[in-house]
Amino acid sequence: MSENQISTTELTSQYIAQVTSDLERNGKEQERIATDIAALQEQLLALQHDHSVLVNMHQALGGTSPVAATTPAAASVPSQSSGRTKQTKAAKEVKAAKPKKAAATGVKKAEARKPETGKTAAKATTAQPSLVDLIRGHLEAQNEPRSAAEITTALTAAHPERTIKTTVVRTTLENLVARSSAHRNKQGSSVFYTAATEAAAKAEPAAAAG
Incomplete structure (x- = not known):
């Protein structure tokens, strides 16, 4: 060659x-x-x-x-x-x-x-709350971090009349993290989320110790 x-x-x-x-x-x-x-x-x-x-x-x-x-917003729904x-x-x-x-x-x-x-x-x-409110309320009610899949399972069980997808829940969680309304914690290849209030409460003792 x-x-x-x-x-x-x-x-x-x-x-x-x-x-x-x-x-x-x-x-x-x-x-x-x-x-x-x-x-x-x-x-x-x-x-x-x-x-x-x-x-x-x-x-x-x-x-x-x-x-x-x-x-105008309603008229542009895809x-x-x-x-x-x-x-x-x-x-x-x-x-x-x-x-x-x-x-x-x-x-x-x-x-x-x-x-x-x-x-x-x-x-x-009796109007249905938005998905953002459901996710934020679920996180605030938890004592431990939850993954997007766990949150999806819990919300689906609590609201069987709604179709809730894990991908949508994960995106909403990331939006909450971006707005400082939630906290992300990565453990290995898994990602867990907690409410921002809980994350702040845990951060204060750590900061005092430091």
Whole structure:
């Protein structure tokens, strides 16, 4: 084999190794972004649910300045299907075409629903907490560090009606750590989390000893 052929073979091997490394890095980056999107979408859905409850309460109380049912954030939810988007657009067009008399009728209906304010308030109190609140509350209730998998299992058992994924929980935990609302402790290849209040309480005696 000539020197030129040897050089070409070595160069090709280097290119293959570089491309393989780039592919692995690209795949990991896609996975990280996907988990971030899932966590943000979970938080956005919780906010949309709270918004819907508040709008119903506002209408039941006969507010003089109705709150828009669709916020800019709600309109950008990636999980909305095209069919639902078309239905929302059609509903807006029908609403815009209604005469002023229909608007007055709507106000009267809202006034007629005033006696049900207590029921509406009761529904508001049963609104599901966000995943962030669930994770923070679980950490604060624990005496020992917990892994993302352990937290997922506990929350799934406590809230079977919700779909909670370990990847979303891990991303949410990392966001809490970034905001100093939680503490990360790595033991070997495993990562455990504790509430920030507990971590601070443990740090004070250590600092005094030092």
